[in-house]
Amino acid sequence: MKRLRIYLDTSVISHLLAPDVPDKQEDTRKLWIDIQAGKYDVVVSDVTIDELEGCPEPKLSSLRAMLSEITYTDVSRSPEALRFCKLYFEVGGLPPKSRLDAMHIAIATESSCNILLSWNFKHIVNYRAMTAVEAVNLREGYMPLRILSPTMLLESED
Numbered sequence: 001m002k003r004l005r006i007y008l009d010t011s012v013i014s015h016l017l018a019p020d021v022p023d024k025q026e027d028t029r030k031l032w033i034d035i036q037a038g039k040y041d042v043v044v045s046d047v048t049i050d051e052l053e054g055c056p057e058p059k060l061s062s063l064r065a066m067l068s069e070i071t072y073t074d075v076s077r078s079p080e081a082l083r084f085c086k087l088y089f090e091v092g093g094l095p096p097k098s099r100l101d102a103m104h105i106a107i108a109t110e111s112s113c114n115i116l117l118s119w120n121f122k123h124i125v126n127y128r129a130m131t132a133v134e135a136v137n138l139r140e141g142y143m144p145l146r147i148l149s150p151t152m153l154l155e156s157e158d
Contacts, residue, residue: 005041010051012121016066017059031150035070042072045107079107093132098123115146121147125149
């Protein structure tokens with residue numbers, strides 16, 4: 001069976017070290033074990049890396065070390081991703097202040113990911129965003145992108 005191609009946004013990687021939300025941290029670490037075992041094809045973008053750079057030390061160094069323990073495809077913003085961001089805003093899927101959130105979605109779409117994983121329920125993992133992404137991606141001839149939390153993916157794999 002073909003492995004799922006998953007995009008990790010910043011919130012997923014950051015929750016590897018989030019003791020203030022132990023349930024999310026535990027599920028993220030379970031996901032990380034699956035990633036280390038090669039269960040998924042993983043995509044990480046320059047947007048994710050740039051946002052991680054905003055973490056304070058020593059968390060930043062620890063997250064960098066954890067990223068070095070997995071195999072992933074590194075992708076970057078592109079003109080096509082910028083176009084998709086604009087389309088997601090035009091259909092009302094994301095609030096104007098969530099430009100980087102839309103960029104995560106656009107890069108995941110353009111990178112042919114099956115799933116975007118995020119803990120950002122306010123702007124990404126919600127019905128409005130999912131509906132907008134589905135409508136735009138289908139209209140533009142791209143495959144559907146499922147937007148899930150790590151918990152949702154883990155539960156679907158059980």
